[in-house]
Amino acid sequence: MSRTRKVATTAALLAGVLALSACSTNREEASGGGGGTCDTSKGTLVIGFIAPLSGSLSALGLGMKNSTDLAVNQANQACKVPGYRLALQAEDDQGTAQIAGQAATKLASDPNVVGVVGTLNSSTAQAAAPILAQKKIVEISPANTNPALTQGDNYATAPNRPNATYFRTATTDAIQGPFAAQFLVQKQGKKNIAVIDDGKTYGAGLAAQFAAEAQKLGATIVTQAKVGEKDTDFSGVITQVRAANPDAVYYGGEYPVAGPLSKQLADAGLNIPLMGGDGIVDATYTQLGGREGDFATNVGAPPEQLPSAKAFIDAYAAAGYPEPYSAYGALTYDAANVIIDGLSKAVGNGTFSDATRDGLISAVQATNLQGATGAISFDQFGDTTNKQLTVYSVQGGSFKPLETGTYTAS
């Protein structure tokens, strides 16, 4: 008798603890911020945010979260949306598509969520975008570069926009890959290139775009190989690459793999540069083994060199966030401001209801803003019309911008 009771009590206690911990994990409390002098009588509207806040890609995700937070706080201080206070609700997707889907479902179930900034990875956007689209929640990604997200799976032949609610301030790999190929083949004179990718939506797509253009420009793809996203020992792949005798390696993927891969290439006696896309541009790349002379492309122009980004950089520094704004900070700040701007137009002096959502979507579609990264507007697919890209190279232990340009088909 007493034993069964004890068991039941323990089980109930355990369930309680589990339920509590389920509530408290992975949830960043909405940050308040300002608004003291504004009229907030109509309530609070939530700007959602989805990106990796833990795990190996958190360096990028935390910079994005802080940049969104900055935009929301500034909007509250300036009373951007009359009658409403804006709040940020940040969800951690751990860089995993499945968890991003859960985060999107959670945000979509909250009627106060008006828009979502994110995600970082193209694979997570594939999961999140359709869920948010069902509830007509605007999603703007500052970092997704896979072309299929805006132009459908047959983007090369018959582009067809899958979600009218999905936009991005980053340009696509259909431009980034060829841009990188032009740099590596024409400017660096590399003719024998090994292409490696991590098999994910972003990495495999980018590597394919790069390889196609490189071949068009007369280079030979001497070998193609895949590595696992969580691999750490690349000796098998490197032995294959070494046998093919390339003069450069192109990697489609992110810095947690690219850094160690670069180091292990050098360890095997291959002193050839590794080049990658926006996914490897992070301060930790060199700490994890990235070498001097490695290259990367990134979307947009470097914020440090843009006069338009100065206000953002200063405000970010003044806010005292513990993490740097990292590769996507300025693009994220712009993405959040596009939602806020669209919201103030769609709501006007009225109240927000489900009927306002269509107005918000068309307001975002018609965006014409001067943002930190330059002029922001979207084409009929939701892609940014700003097609600037920058080549970076590792010099003195970190990525330094080499040249900024716009891709023109050869």
Add this chain to the structure above:
Amino acid sequence: MSTFLSQIANGLMFGSLIALIAIGYTMVYGIITLINFAHGEIFMVGAYGGLATLTYWVPTAVVAQWYFALPIALVAGALVAMLVAIAMERFAYRPLRNAPRLAPLITALGVSVALQEAVRVFYPGATAAIPFPPLFLDGAFVIPIGDGVVIRYTGVLLIVVSLALAFALERFVERTRLGRAMRATSQDRDVARLMGIDPDRVIVLTFAIGGALAGVAGVLYGSYLNNINIDMGFQNGIFAFTAAVLGGIGNIRGAVVGGLVIGLVRALGGQYLPGGTAYDYVWIFVVLIIVLVFRPQGFFGESERVRA
């Protein structure tokens, strides 16, 4: 030819690392028939323990000299891993010694998650991969065959240390009094107790040895790949468990052979089988399935003993 030899070398390096972890799995199973799924995390904790010692307690001038840094890190990693393994046995498994066999198995999974999260939360910067300093001669030597076979010095260290420790352990179990006590306990705990052996002491010893070897493996892994992350225990733990089953769980020699087979299958499968490196992990489990179909007890395992 040079490609083939390079892949053999790659396979031996990865394989000997897996072998070192697999020994811990197989020893614990041999003594208390528990599949200790938290053993992979002991390997991870060892790597972080070694790194913490080098980062926070040893002056940088000493770390810069590999002949100081290497033994310090190995001993520290082994010690931390050993203490965590002993604590794990004392607080997670001993209270369940006479519980149904499913209970400690579930507990092992819980300990695994708990250790991973503990490191993630309490080790500074552990949310992402952390760079690990090189602990041995940097660089490689080249065997002049064909295009040259590049073999890194840290890889050689990995193979030599792993096989030497496995050999020493085998001798210890076969030749010493304590080793005999371990074998007796694994055969029949109750009769061993009648012979004056304290089974609890033997079990603690087993966890301590397995933990220390995993800690050494963790530090060598960090030095070999130059960065560590909290997932490393889970991933490599699965391979080590597979190695232990392949070699015949409960058998130390089997764990070593199983580890080396896994390393070689991965390296050669990624090179020569269709699909390339994208499928290299698949071949490991294909081999496991084939071996289990034809020899369910593994390479060196004895067929299931009937227990009283």
